[in-house]
Amino acid sequence: MSGGIPVYFDCDTGIDDTLALFYLLSRPNHDLVGVGCVSGNVDAAQAARNTLDLLALAGRPDVPVAVGEHDFLTAPYTQGPAHIHGVNGVGDVTLATSGEPVEQDAADLLIALSHQYEGALEVIAVGPLTNLAVAVARDPELASRVARVTIMGGAALAPGNLSPAAEANIGHDPEAAAAVFDAGWPVTMVGLDVTMHHRMTDAERQQLVAAGTPLQTTLAEILDTYFGFYDGILGVRECTLHDPLAVAVATGDAVPSLAPVVKVKVETGSGPARGATVADLRGMYRGHPPVEGARHTVVLTIDRPFGPDMLEALLALKPAS
Amino acid sequence: MSGGIPVYFDCDTGIDDTLALFYLLSRPNHDLVGVGCVSGNVDAAQAARNTLDLLALAGRPDVPVAVGEHDFLTAPYTQGPAHIHGVNGVGDVTLATSGEPVEQDAADLLIALSHQYEGALEVIAVGPLTNLAVAVARDPELASRVARVTIMGGAALAPGNLSPAAEANIGHDPEAAAAVFDAGWPVTMVGLDVTMHHRMTDAERQQLVAAGTPLQTTLAEILDTYFGFYDGILGVRECTLHDPLAVAVATGDAVPSLAPVVKVKVETGSGPARGATVADLRGMYRGHPPVEGARHTVVLTIDRPFGPDMLEALLALKPAS
Numbered sequence: 001m002s003g004g005i006p007v008y009f010d011c012d013t014g015i016d017d018t019l020a021l022f023y024l025l026s027r028p029n030h031d032l033v034g035v036g037c038v039s040g041n042v043d044a045a046q047a048a049r050n051t052l053d054l055l056a057l058a059g060r061p062d063v064p065v066a067v068g069e070h071d072f073l074t075a076p077y078t079q080g081p082a083h084i085h086g087v088n089g090v091g092d093v094t095l096a097t098s099g100e101p102v103e104q105d106a107a108d109l110l111i112a113l114s115h116q117y118e119g120a121l122e123v124i125a126v127g128p129l130t131n132l133a134v135a136v137a138r139d140p141e142l143a144s145r146v147a148r149v150t151i152m153g154g155a156a157l158a159p160g161n162l163s164p165a166a167e168a169n170i171g172h173d174p175e176a177a178a179a180v181f182d183a184g185w186p187v188t189m190v191g192l193d194v195t196m197h198h199r200m201t202d203a204e205r206q207q208l209v210a211a212g213t214p215l216q217t218t219l220a221e222i223l224d225t226y227f228g229f230y231d232g233i234l235g236v237r238e239c240t241l242h243d244p245l246a247v248a249v250a251t252g253d254a255v256p257s258l259a260p261v262v263k264v265k266v267e268t269g270s271g272p273a274r275g276a277t278v279a280d281l282r283g284m285y286r287g288h289p290p291v292e293g294a295r296h297t298v299v300l301t302i303d304r305p306f307g308p309d310m311l312e313a314l315l316a317l318k319p320a321s
Numbered sequence: 322m323s324g325g326i327p328v329y330f331d332c333d334t335g336i337d338d339t340l341a342l343f344y345l346l347s348r349p350n351h352d353l354v355g356v357g358c359v360s361g362n363v364d365a366a367q368a369a370r371n372t373l374d375l376l377a378l379a380g381r382p383d384v385p386v387a388v389g390e391h392d393f394l395t396a397p398y399t400q401g402p403a404h405i406h407g408v409n410g411v412g413d414v415t416l417a418t419s420g421e422p423v424e425q426d427a428a429d430l431l432i433a434l435s436h437q438y439e440g441a442l443e444v445i446a447v448g449p450l451t452n453l454a455v456a457v458a459r460d461p462e463l464a465s466r467v468a469r470v471t472i473m474g475g476a477a478l479a480p481g482n483l484s485p486a487a488e489a490n491i492g493h494d495p496e497a498a499a500a501v502f503d504a505g506w507p508v509t510m511v512g513l514d515v516t517m518h519h520r521m522t523d524a525e526r527q528q529l530v531a532a533g534t535p536l537q538t539t540l541a542e543i544l545d546t547y548f549g550f551y552d553g554i555l556g557v558r559e560c561t562l563h564d565p566l567a568v569a570v571a572t573g574d575a576v577p578s579l580a581p582v583v584k585v586k587v588e589t590g591s592g593p594a595r596g597a598t599v600a601d602l603r604g605m606y607r608g609h610p611p612v613e614g615a616r617h618t619v620v621l622t623i624d625r626p627f628g629p630d631m632l633e634a635l636l637a638l639k640p641a642s
Contacts, residue, residue, distance in 0.1 A: 235607045235608070265485070266593075269588070273592070285555050287556070
């Protein structure tokens, strides 16, 4: 594929990252031109390993994958939540090993792509924002060459998940998130306000099993771990579609019904609100009038359920030929 | 009145404090046994002046009123928002001067009442929580002698008003609020999540004017300033019923439809979330299961509109005889 809208994808692959990657590959008008990996659900090296193997599974071994930051800006990475994503990040399913990461690190890959696709590059980041923050610090002009950054992260009017205030991608590296929101590019925040409400049901997962094809069967197996975790959170055997929903918003396939453009600040102090995305939504009682100088789009509601679209994309995936 | 549930009321009178005070006086099963005043809408001395004059207007000059803290725990009080409450706090309406505050300060009055009504005293606080924090610091056993603290303050899943994160009563003195939430008493938080949705309309205010009686006419005049401010916030000429709604929750007249008992921490750092009430509402996706050791009730919804009840209470008020 080529000639589509170029996308740099930053991820910590991860089960919902897996869904997000596959969903992105399924979009006909978008062209995945590079992937950067960061520590979060697993460490950056394992995330790159998973991403390479998944890209090969999907017949896209041509996409460059870069290992990014192992540690967060102000804290070392310790370990991922194995009870959510499995020890290896893909539900402890063993994937065929395929390909190697590029030599550049993720920040350099992003910077290079921002030159190659100046003004057109879309950045979608679904893990901690460490790679993006490092890239912005390395090249302060980066923001001006990127069309838009869409993140899965944050919680504006919803509770956090890592802590009462912090969503995990922001909470793991609040300083990086602050740098990303403060950089001059437009940022679209697809946070827990919406992602908690868009889910894949176990019945939908069973359709992957029923398909009987190796790729879909593998996906259903990977999802099993994730469904097990969410059973305890949601009280029902289904999973939230955090990362793929952010991709769908970025590609225009999921259309927000409410997404005011406001100013967002990330709390980086050491108190109970550390990692909170403080969105200035005080205009909500007057229909969110325009805010001068604001460039943070906070997605608050998406009416159309995304689960069926996600399933359709997964069912349509063809294995590598 | 006597023999009712004893209430200590802490306020920064203030237009909605005025409504709250009158609403409280109208409750047949509750007995206002003391008022402490704190700086906020106006300074503590002016708040006491207003409270004394309003109590006299309502025929209750017997209620002891104490001046409390002029300054916040970590910052000096500068001035109140005259554009909201008028320079004098009661919409720049001149009230007849009546009575003098007691010699005790507010914290000592609260402590004395907690002994007098040990185990039964209800505390309702609708201003910054400085007086309560000073009382807790002065007498660490205070919390064990109070039945419950109900505050108007905070914002759990709603934006702040003083800042994007902070509701004004908490944001003016976050350290005091933290001390109050951390003390061992049960706290019910009636914050912007609900108070922004319960309003008095201008048509209701006109009914006070139409009553033609001096007390109701004075109230309508006081409210005029408040309506003017809220026109700019709400885009319609009506006012929110912040403080009286907290009283109505405390007295049981406003019954929450959703009010989980969780843990709340107040952010006291210097970042963008300073003054946020961080409520651990992560159980919301499972119907808010009980939280061990939690004693903070966070009122999230009240279905029955409170405006008509507020109006009825004001129309029934009799002037001092």
